[in-house]
Amino acid sequence: KNQVEQSPQSLIILEGKNCTLQCNYTVSPFSNLRWYKQDTGRGPVSLTIMTFSENTKSNGRYTATLDADTKQSSLHITASQLSDSASYICVVIDRGSTLGRLYFGRGTQLTVWP
């Protein structure tokens, strides 16, 4: 059973609009959470990392939040651009092993229309 669930599965928005992507996880014990952006036909690229003690972190127009109590994270994109069209993948790392096992969500496919 996948321990990282992302919603929505896909999303279409108009250029300039804001959107929020959700990630719920059951991974325990929790180490950190990363959001990756994967352009079509390319490898994923890290956008942000959230550790247990962090509630919010920004990277340009991307803002990630984390609620470790409810095990939820969100990625908010402000003033979307056409180049934001991509799959956004939530990855949770557990600290229960020295290997730092990674759990991947299936991603949210975002399409930005002009």
Next chain:
Amino acid sequence: EADIYQTPRYLVIGTGKKITLECSQTMGHDKMYWYQQDPGMELHLIHYSYGVNSTEKGDLSSESTVSRIRTEHFPLTLESARPSHTSQYLCASSGQAPGGELFFGEGSRLTVL
């Protein structure tokens, strides 16, 4: 830009052929990984290595094999390709810290006819 490279980017071959997907990184990372990704699905770890002469199988069973003779090089080989091997294969590397950032290559899209 991450310094990790995969070749070929695209490969279409017939059933029964032997193929090798190449992956090289210039970041000096000890940890390297191979993931398999199908459309709309999560990445599945098929092989990983924590250093030269160290290779382990991942969570997803795979008929492929890997080798790690040099730090920078982590090739994946399929001795006899089948249509079920059609997928996107992503190579990645990371630094020493557990759960550190993964740096991915561009991927190799394999189609077996």
